[in-house]
Amino acid sequence: MMHAGRMLAQGDLRLIALRLIEGQPRHGYDIIKALEDTTSGWYSPSPGIVYPTLTYLEEVGYLTSQPEGAKKLYTITDEGRAHLAENKDLVDAVMKRLTFIGEKAARMRERMESEQDGERGGRWQLVRAAFDSMREAARERLKNDPDAEAKVVEILARAANEIRKLQ
Numbered sequence: 001m002m003h004a005g006r007m008l009a010q011g012d013l014r015l016i017a018l019r020l021i022e023g024q025p026r027h028g029y030d031i032i033k034a035l036e037d038t039t040s041g042w043y044s045p046s047p048g049i050v051y052p053t054l055t056y057l058e059e060v061g062y063l064t065s066q067p068e069g070a071k072k073l074y075t076i077t078d079e080g081r082a083h084l085a086e087n088k089d090l091v092d093a094v095m096k097r098l099t100f101i102g103e104k105a106a107r108m109r110e111r112m113e114s115e116q117d118g119e120r121g122g123r124w125q126l127v128r129a130a131f132d133s134m135r136e137a138a139r140e141r142l143k144n145d146p147d148a149e150a151k152v153v154e155i156l157a158r159a160a161n162e163i164r165k166l167q
Helices: 012-023 028-038 047-059 078-086 088-116 121-144 146-165
Strands: 063-068 071-076
Touching: 012 028, 012 047, 012 063, 012 071, 012 078, 012 088, 028 047, 028 071, 028 088, 047 063, 047 071, 071 078, 078 088, 121 146
Parallel strands: none
Antiparallel strands: 063 071
16 A cells, blocks of 8 residues: 555644544554554554654543553543544544545555456456556656646546546
């Protein structure tokens, strides 16, 4: 899969962790796993980001923790619930964005796997060759004439519309 880079804005992980822990007490690893699941494996925050975030949330009073062997089980506090409620619209938007990315990643993975399995047979290979040809033609045209971008986009949009009209 692709590298996510900086997936979340400053403070988003704090809100996501609170939202996930609000649903049920969790370990740090559970936060990582939940984000991997939500994004279909496209984004996985590193432990080096998650654990300091959980420590911060505990220090400001939004979480408490209980030791469980070598792990800590985090639980949201009333202050954490209040902070989450104050930022409900933001955390809802971030979670919606992550879910959308996860759904898109799952569709891409499914498409790639079906291509590899030959599910579409020779027909898909012909379509792929046509896409490659179109991409190369557009790249070559734009390299030789950067002002042709609007025309190339218009042609590609027209082709997409024609494909949608097929019965």
